[in-house]
Amino acid sequence: xxxxxxxxxxxxxxxxxxxxxxxxxxxxxxxxxxxxxxxxxxxxxxxxxxxxxxxxxxxxxxxxxxxxxxxxxxxxxxxxxxxxxxxxxxxxxxxxxxxxxxxxxxxxxxxxxxxxxxxxxxxxxxxxxxxxxxxxxxxxxxxxxxxxxxxxxxxxxxxxxxxxxxxxxxxxxxxxxxxxxxxxxxxxxxxxxxxxxxxxxxxxxxxxxxxxxxxxxxxxxxxxxxxxxxxxxxxxxxxxxxxxxxxxxxxxxxxxxxxxxxxxxxxxxxxxxxxxxxxxxxxxxxxxxxxxxxxxxxxxxxxxxxxxxxxxxxxxxxxxxxxxxxxxxxxxxxxxxxxxxxxxxxxxxxxxxxxxxxxxxxxxxxxxxxxxxxxxxxxxxxxxxxxxxxxxxxxxxxxxxxxxxxxxxxxxxxxxxxxxxxxxxxxxxxxxxxxxxxxxxxxxxxxxxxxxxxxxxxxxxxxxxxxxxxxxxxxxxxxxxxxxxxxxxxxxx
Amino acid sequence: xxxxxxxxxxxxxxxxxxxxxxxxxxxxxxxxxxxxxxxxxxxxxxxxxxxxxxxxxxxxxxxxxxxxxxxxxxxxxxxxxxxxxxxxxxxxxxxxxxxxxxxxxxxxxxxxxxxxxxxxxxxxxxxxxxxxxxxxxxxxxxxxxxxxxxxxxxxxxxxxxxxxxxxxxxxxxxxxxxxxxxxxxxxxxxxxxxxxxxxxxxxxxxxxxxxxxxxxxxxxxxxx
Numbered sequence: 001x002x003x004x005x006x007x008x009x010x011x012x013x014x015x016x017x018x019x020x021x022x023x024x025x026x027x028x029x030x031x032x033x034x035x036x037x038x039x040x041x042x043x044x045x046x047x048x049x050x051x052x053x054x055x056x057x058x059x060x061x062x063x064x065x066x067x068x069x070x071x072x073x074x075x076x077x078x079x080x081x082x083x084x085x086x087x088x089x090x091x092x093x094x095x096x097x098x099x100x101x102x103x104x105x106x107x108x109x110x111x112x113x114x115x116x117x118x119x120x121x122x123x124x125x126x127x128x129x130x131x132x133x134x135x136x137x138x139x140x141x142x143x144x145x146x147x148x149x150x151x152x153x154x155x156x157x158x159x160x161x162x163x164x165x166x167x168x169x170x171x172x173x174x175x176x177x178x179x180x181x182x183x184x185x186x187x188x189x190x191x192x193x194x195x196x197x198x199x200x201x202x203x204x205x206x207x208x209x210x211x212x213x214x215x216x217x218x219x220x221x222x223x224x225x226x227x228x229x230x231x232x233x234x235x236x237x238x239x240x241x242x243x244x245x246x247x248x249x250x251x252x253x254x255x256x257x258x259x260x261x262x263x264x265x266x267x268x269x270x271x272x273x274x275x276x277x278x279x280x281x282x283x284x285x286x287x288x289x290x291x292x293x294x295x296x297x298x299x300x301x302x303x304x305x306x307x308x309x310x311x312x313x314x315x316x317x318x319x320x321x322x323x324x325x326x327x328x329x330x331x332x333x334x335x336x337x338x339x340x341x342x343x344x345x346x347x348x349x350x351x352x353x354x355x356x357x358x359x360x361x362x363x364x365x366x367x368x369x370x371x372x373x374x375x376x377x378x379x380x381x382x383x384x385x386x387x388x389x390x391x392x393x394x395x396x397x398x399x400x401x402x403x404x405x406x407x408x409x410x411x412x413x414x415x416x417x418x419x420x421x422x423x424x425x426x427x428x429x430x431x432x433x434x435x436x437x438x439x440x441x442x443x444x445x446x447x448x449x450x451x452x453x454x455x456x457x458x459x460x461x462x463x464x465x466x467x468x469x470x471x472x473x474x475x476x477x478x479x480x481x482x483x484x485x486x487x488x489x490x491x492x493x
Numbered sequence: 494x495x496x497x498x499x500x501x502x503x504x505x506x507x508x509x510x511x512x513x514x515x516x517x518x519x520x521x522x523x524x525x526x527x528x529x530x531x532x533x534x535x536x537x538x539x540x541x542x543x544x545x546x547x548x549x550x551x552x553x554x555x556x557x558x559x560x561x562x563x564x565x566x567x568x569x570x571x572x573x574x575x576x577x578x579x580x581x582x583x584x585x586x587x588x589x590x591x592x593x594x595x596x597x598x599x600x601x602x603x604x605x606x607x608x609x610x611x612x613x614x615x616x617x618x619x620x621x622x623x624x625x626x627x628x629x630x631x632x633x634x635x636x637x638x639x640x641x642x643x644x645x646x647x648x649x650x651x652x653x654x655x656x657x658x659x660x661x662x663x664x665x666x667x668x669x670x671x672x673x674x675x676x677x678x679x680x681x682x683x684x685x686x687x688x689x690x691x692x693x694x695x696x697x698x699x700x701x702x703x704x705x706x707x708x709x710x711x712x713x714x715x716x717x
Contacts, residue, residue, distance in 0.1 A: 137685060155699045155700045166689055213618065
């Protein structure tokens with residue numbers, strides 16, 4: 001099992017390796033995609049062994065994986081595969097058109113692989129301090145992706161991203177410190193005391209005041225990475241300025257890694273402080289994010305910013321679901337993590353294809369997608385309705401579960417408020433996207449940015465794969481996945 | 494993990510170092526010259542290295558010795574030296590004009606935040622008579638002052654120094670509150686800081702070249 005865990009985290013480094021030995025965009029991207037496929041395979045194999053079995057523990061507690069880690073590994077590795085597939089045609093087209101120089105291509109693949117590897121490794125870290133180190137490392141690697149294009153706007157976005165996230169994660173480190181301190185009555189060995197299974201097992205002996213402060217700081221800190229309002233301000237800029245496959249990684253993988261960290265702290269806090277306090281914290285940040293996300297989506301403009309605000313909204317929904325709690329709430333939260341990740345990957349990858357063709361990221365400059373590029377237009381439309389929670393896609397099922405969890409908890413105010421906000425988001429988002437998809441195509445129809453038909457087909461592959469997975473999740477949850485979700489929900493409590 | 498008493502020699506020295514670190518954070522907040530920001534940060538890190546050394550003696554910990562030396566070399570010498578060479582001199586930065594509040598307002602806010610830090614960390618959280626009870630409020634105040642500097646200063650270099658001050662505050666808390674994080678974690682944190690400073694310097698230089706002045710006031714293309 002240890003070998004599988006290591007393979008999962010290291011396989012994405014195939015891309016950087018290829019780029020560093022001098023491969024060009026296409027070859028590096030293929031190596032990257034192959035590495036991601038291996039990582040996904042290893043993650044699935046690891047998850048099968050973890051389900052029903054004992055968690056993987058090793059290296060003095062630094063390595064730890066249970067079904068919850070396995071589930072997030074599956075999500076992140078899956079997104080990495082989709083984004084790496086999307087990079088094949090996208091980066092090659094940018095290289096062909098001269099928008100990215102050879103050095104930038106090399107940088108892209110170096111940091112893309114590093115980013116993925118650091119995220120996967122942070123999901124396998126049992127030590128909360130090591131978790132901080134890896135999450136901060138992934139911030140730095142992804143900042144390089146945000147600033148890749150090198151003009152003033154992208155450098156500005158990258159600066160904002162790196163400084164706000166670094167401050168946030170440092171605050172999470174202070175939170176980790178207080179959680180560690182809350183265990184000092186146990187006199188743990190310094191390596192062991194900071195590992196989360198140890199803290200969870202000895203939760204009743206933790207000092208409550210210190211744990212309370214530590215939990216709040218951890219939620220604020222890692223919440224900055226998740227994009228919970230009001231710490232979300234870096235998110236729309238970074239998502240809009242990064243190359244589209246990298247935006248998909250940010251939105252569908254990185255935010256989930258932050259959420260994973262919050263869930264780990266939540267489990268400890270829940271075990272010691274009971275439900276009320278952690279729930280109040282998560283519900284407050286969650287609803288703030290949904291409100292901010294939904295309101296900013298009303299504004300028309302750059303469609304990648306629209307998707308970014310939708311990510312803020314969805315992370316808010318997940319936080320609210322964690323706040324509702326209970327088996328139903330946690331199950332819904334995790335299902336939402338996976339289905340949002342798939343839908344958002346498809347959206348960002350499709351937006352990459354659109355911006356290559358139309359040479360703009362403004363929604364107003366795009367029309368008639370269905371007529372001009374049926375595959376991309378169709379994928380964009382379907383993924384839009386999927387992400388907004390229409391049946392028969394996965395998000396519908398997860399949001400339904402979350403709302404049921406809200407009603408099950410008693411007060412109908414919160415789930416009703418959630419429904420109303422989802423309605424606002426639906427209207428705002430669908431209004432912008434349907435306008436780009438419908439209508440007549442511009443004259444002349446934008447030329448294909450790809451070298452040949454094969455490259456165009458490769459660019460469509462991740463869209464179709466992602467949508468297919470999303471459809472399956474909406475219609476039928478495989479028994480294996482159901483077991484994983486139940487077991488992971490039990491971990492949180 | 495034993496705790497130091499506040500009246501032991503090491504406890505008193507840690508307390509004094511904590512106070513000096515807080516004063517240097519205030520000095521940075523009160524300054525308007527880029528050279529001074531870097532100098533105060535460097536001095537703060539040297540005091541921090543001294544505090545880590547004190548802690549190393551008190552706990553007989555080899556790991557803390559290594560951390561003290563690393564702090565002195567990286568935060569006390571290398572980062573200030575590099576910041577002066579690569580940022581302040583090469584970009585010809587002198588006076589920092591990009592502040593959203595006056596100096597006196599930000600100092601008052603800093604004072605209020607320090608009081609707040611005592612309010613949050615003192616009661617019930619920490620046992621009386623330990624060195625941690627004296628130093629953790631100081632370190633919390635340093636964290637808040639660093640964050641305040643990042644908020645009121647709009648210049649990218651000033652924000653970078655603000656982040657480093659926050660980092661110093663967390664480190665001060667770590668060496669007094671829990672003696673130390675596991676060594677691998679501490680080493681990883683150092684690595685992150687160095688990598689972070691490197692990548693931030695690249696962005697600051699790139700932005701400065703593009704905007705002529707790397708002031709975040711100028712950073713207004715991305716809104717909403």
